[in-house]
Amino acid sequence: MKDILRLVLVLTIIAAGAGLVLSMVEAVTREPIAEQRRLETLKALKAVLPPVDNEPDADTATLVVGQDKKGRDIARTFYRGRKDGQLAGVAFRVVAPDGYSGNIAVMVGVRPNGAVAGIEILQHAETPGLGDKIAQPWFKALFAGKTLDNADWRVKKDGGDFEQITGATISPRAVVSAVRQGLEFYRQNRQHIVAEGGNP
Amino acid sequence: MNLAREFGKGFWKENAVFKLLLGMCPALAVTTSAINGLGMGLATTFVLVCSNSVVALLRRVIPARVRIPAYIVIIASFVTVVQLVMEAYTYELYKALGIFIPLIVVNCLILARAEAFASKNAPIPAIVDGAGMGLGFTLGLFVLGAVREFFGAGALLGVSLLGESYVPFLLLILPPGAFIALGLLLAGMNRWEAKKG
Numbered sequence: 001m002k003d004i005l006r007l008v009l010v011l012t013i014i015a016a017g018a019g020l021v022l023s024m025v026e027a028v029t030r031e032p033i034a035e036q037r038r039l040e041t042l043k044a045l046k047a048v049l050p051p052v053d054n055e056p057d058a059d060t061a062t063l064v065v066g067q068d069k070k071g072r073d074i075a076r077t078f079y080r081g082r083k084d085g086q087l088a089g090v091a092f093r094v095v096a097p098d099g100y101s102g103n104i105a106v107m108v109g110v111r112p113n114g115a116v117a118g119i120e121i122l123q124h125a126e127t128p129g130l131g132d133k134i135a136q137p138w139f140k141a142l143f144a145g146k147t148l149d150n151a152d153w154r155v156k157k158d159g160g161d162f163e164q165i166t167g168a169t170i171s172p173r174a175v176v177s178a179v180r181q182g183l184e185f186y187r188q189n190r191q192h193i194v195a196e197g198g199n200p
Numbered sequence: 201m202n203l204a205r206e207f208g209k210g211f212w213k214e215n216a217v218f219k220l221l222l223g224m225c226p227a228l229a230v231t232t233s234a235i236n237g238l239g240m241g242l243a244t245t246f247v248l249v250c251s252n253s254v255v256a257l258l259r260r261v262i263p264a265r266v267r268i269p270a271y272i273v274i275i276a277s278f279v280t281v282v283q284l285v286m287e288a289y290t291y292e293l294y295k296a297l298g299i300f301i302p303l304i305v306v307n308c309l310i311l312a313r314a315e316a317f318a319s320k321n322a323p324i325p326a327i328v329d330g331a332g333m334g335l336g337f338t339l340g341l342f343v344l345g346a347v348r349e350f351f352g353a354g355a356l357l358g359v360s361l362l363g364e365s366y367v368p369f370l371l372l373i374l375p376p377g378a379f380i381a382l383g384l385l386l387a388g389m390n391r392w393e394a395k396k397g
Contacts, residue, residue: 007266014258014270018277025281032288040291128232129353129370 040122045079048109048118049089052081056091061193065185076185078193081109089117090186090193096178100170101125104134108143108182115150116143119179124171131171139165139172143179148187153180203328210332216309217340217382218389223309227341228378230300234357237345239293240300241338243282245331248310250278252330255318262319271314272305279304309337348372348381 038057045056056079064073079091089111096104102125109117121135133139142162146153154160155173164172186193216222226244231237254274255262262270283301286294294301304310313333318326349355352372354362371377 003263007263010262011266011270011273014262014273018273022277022280025284029284029288033284036288036291128373129368 044107044120044122045081045091045109047120048091048107049079049081050083050109050111050117052083052088054080054082056081063189063192078186080194087112087194092182092186093122094178094182096174098170098177099124099126099174100131100168101127104171104174104178106175106178106182108179110183110186113147114183114187115145115147116179116183119143119175121175126171127168130165130168133165133168134171134175139163148180148183153177203325206325206328207332210329210334211336211339214333215336215340216333217337217344218386220309222312223307223337226300226303226307227337227344228375228382230297231341231345231348231378232373233349233353233355234342234346235293236296237341237343238338239290240297241334241341243286243297243301244304244307244310245334245338246282247275247278247304248313248334248337249327249330251275251310252313252318252326253323255314256321256323256326259319259321267315267319268311271311271319275310275314276305309333344378344382344385347385348377351381352377 041057042055049056059080059082061078061080062075063078065076066074068074076092076094080087081089081091089109091107091109094106094108096106104124104126105122107120107122109119111117119140121140124132124134126132126134146161151162152160153162153176155162155164155169155176157164157169158173160176162172162176210216212219214220217224217227223244226240230240251271251274255271258270279302282304283294286297286301313330317329321329346356349357350361351369352374354360354366354368372381
């Protein structure tokens with residue numbers, strides 16, 4: 001009996017000590033981590049939007065874009081970039097579920113006239129050396145200036161306007177289709193996105 | 201006890217990657233580039249040194265019957281510390297290493313050193329043992345990562361060396377390439393050591 005108590009006591013003390021240390025480390029790193037995540041979003045926003053002078057991550061509108069498999073709403077945040085108070089562009093994050101390996105998250109920037117200002121690949125797990133070329137500048141540059149009307153939103157292999165990557169058609173196809181769907185949603189809901197809670 | 205010998209033992213004579221073939225999961229999975237191997241190795245070294253020192257300090261307190269859960273709690277705590285610190289201060293590396301940071305907990309190398317060495321020795325030798333083993337592991341991951349990055353992407357530490365005309369041998373970056381590269385490295389090393397006598 002006494003033996004068991006000792007086992008329990010030692011384990012409890014070790015676990016409590018570990019908990020104490022972890023809570024201290026968490027307290028110290030909480031702010032830097034939140035800042036890192038904010039900086040990452042801000043960097044992506046800067047890359048996809050035309051030059052702006054506001055803080056797009058503080059000027060947002062959130063809309064429901066659909067339901068997931070369990071019927072819960074999926075919300076999407078639209079970041080509004082302004083220059084001299086005028087709307088210069090809107091950025092939003094789309095997810096391509098049909099990449100070669102897992103989801104591909106893309107930040108898309110749109111000019112007020114509906115043309116893509118730029119895209120940035122936020123997260124992907126595509127094959128190194130093949131599919132991961134979607135993150136290279138030349139591929140991202142393919143999207144600049146494209147609208148729903150002036151381009152055929154398919155890869156060239158499927159008869160569209162977008163150069164694919166040799167040996168990896170699936171990844172660019174997924175990105176192109178996700179950006180197109182994002183643009184379609186933006187066009188249909190432009191009024192709400194630009195207006196809702198719309199103070200600079 | 202000869203501290204230099206303890207260090208050399210872990211660093212080369214019983215090198216985790218090349219000699220003991222321990223901790224193969226991170227060794228094969230994250231070494232797509234030299235910098236990933238280096239980062240993973242250093243994170244593991246930190247955890248190993250910390251867990252070895254704490255286990256050695258508590259070696260007379262922890263009853264033998266609950267030693268494994270006690271070691272796991274200690275190791276897991278340090279891994280979480282590493283994870284939080286890396287996310288806060290080296291965000292890019294944190295994202296590159298992804299899932300493999302939490303998996304340092306189950307790296308059998310760390311538990312093996314706690315069990316085989318730290319639980320029977322004083323803190324100073326245990327720290328030296330952890331540093332030697334950890335840096336040896338880092339060396340293994342770095343070499344494997346460098347070989348795979350050089351042939352698989354024509355670059356080293358992210359700097360392109362072989363130029364545009366080089367057609368990368370992609371297989372080495374892909375998962376099967378990890379096994380092949382390690383196998384060839386081991387074969388080369390064994391031959392070299394056999395020749396040396």
